[in-house]
Amino acid sequence: MSESTEPGQGDPRAPDTTAAAGAVAGAATRQDNGDVGVLRHLKPSGRVHVPASAEAGAGNAASQATVENPVFSCRGVSVFYGPKEALKSVTIDVGRRQVLAMIGPSGCGKSTFLRCLNRMNDTIAGARVTGTILLDGHNIQDPAQDAAQLRARIGMVFQKPNPFPKSIYDNVAYGPRIHGMTRSRAQLDDIVCTSLQRAGLWDEVKDRLTSPGTGLSGGQQQRLCIARTIAVQPEVILMDEPCSALDPVATARIEDLIDELRESYAIVIVTHSMQQAARVSQRTAYFHLGELIEVGETDRVFTNPRHRLTEDYITGRFG
Amino acid sequence: MSRRALRTFYNLLALSLSGLATAIGLFFLAAILWTLIKNGIGGMSLRVFTEMTPPPGSAGGLLNAIYGSVVMTLIGILIGGPVGMLAGTYLAEYGRTSRLATVIRFVNDVLLSAPSIIIGLFVYELLVIRMGHFSAIAGAVALAIIAIPVTVRTTEDMLYLVPQGLKDASTAMGAYPWRTITSVIYPAARSGIVTGLLLAIARISGETAPLLFTALNNQFWSSNLGAPMANLPVVIFQFALSPYPNWQQLAWSGALLITLSILVLSVAARVVVSSLAQGGKR
16 A cells, blocks of 8 residues: 555646645644644635645655555545535545445544545535546546446445335346346346345345345345446445444345455445444545544554544544 | 313313314215215116217217216326426426426416316417317316326325435436436336326316316217317206206216216225335335
8 A cells, every 4th residue: 555645647637636635635744733623724615725835745654545546536525515514625545456444423524425436416406526536547526527427337335225116136137227238138137146146145036036126134135235236347336334224144244245345346335333444444534524534554543543533433432 | 270171171172173173074075975976876877878968858868978078088187197297207306496496386386276267268268269169179288287287296296205215226326317217216106106197187077167168068979179079077067057857967967977986086096006005015
């Protein structure tokens, strides 16, 4: 994992984005001194204000927000719901074939950030996203980028299992069908079978593919949703508290599954369970009141948090 | 009187007042039904369904009026149903809280409560005057205009009931909104939308005023949409006001017939809802 604040090589980014990234890196350095107040370098207008000391922060080893060859490269990402700033200039990379866990108290902006990555915030009236989010070097915020096309490349699993009121087969076949991925029924059968197998659900449902997906148990429904997501072979899977509605057994199965899926996909998971973050992720990001407080390798964040807010939260002292 | 006794008294008072109000409402409903059945059932015979409306004094039935009502109601719902459904879909899924959607919603509510005679006059001005004569198609258009606001409202309400999680799931799969609507939202809201359409049919099949200005009436069998067409409400209106006993009897029978059809439709709507709701859960 690189300690560099420079983004992935050859990213066609505008110069002002670099400055914004520097500003955030600079802020992150100061943040390590425990001074959260200085973090408010965003003016209400949402324009990034670059402090004079911004360049000094760039390249500082203290920031572990970036990785080499990232899938997602986010620089100074802010989200506004009307006048309210729900996410404040977040700079972070998502690495390939690894799990990034996002933890933090309710309302800290972790889900809001997750929804930026597949532009789901577009569907909320009054939501506005600023900053740069690069997926494989391409700005997904670009108005010319079609949101539906983008979402086809980024899977999402929600907090509450939400299978369509269709058969198990049709649930998994939904994505391949809407994207016209298959030419024959046999091909579609193959995708459905493979996806269910990879989601660890095949053995339980292979004899009742035509029965409704809504008739499965909660844990099975969530695995069905994961099968539905991987059927379109996305590059990244976003998970928004995927286990919070499940019992411990079903949770363990999903966690095992996340571990297996990591071999093929980048995964970003929002979780309220610190144990879960520690179990499934390689990197952990801690959010607090809309700000990214700390991000680093999971072991390091949990054993040796650099910020007092992170430490308070993971040790349960958070009030 | 102690406070507790006072509270018990108020509670009893409120209970008796609301009970009385319910009883008054139900009494008139039952009285109407009873009068209809008492006067209408006697005239119910096979003739009603097989013979045309007769001249005064001779025997006959209501066949042309029943046929005309069915035809105009069907055309009305075939025009008004899709328009109302699509408009309701726009309000619930595309427009939502936009200014345009807010204005449309308000106008729709006004239209929903507009007296149907106004709509009859509007279509009279729009079609009857231009065509130079009354016609079945003008009647169907008037019924369609009455069906639209009902369908808009029920469709919109039913689409709101579809869980946001389902819509999000489809959107996150990369589906365009229209695909999400047709593949996920409509199937999930199917029973509600069907109920809305059935209720719209029930509403327009009893409308009299708009047909009086548009389709008028026809003593004879006619399947020509460009010509005046008989229909139950207007026949009832004319026959009930007439001095001829056989016409009056047919008016009673027609009134009973229309009431029973609407009753059947409403029951059917409920059955459809419950069976589809169970089908979705299975």
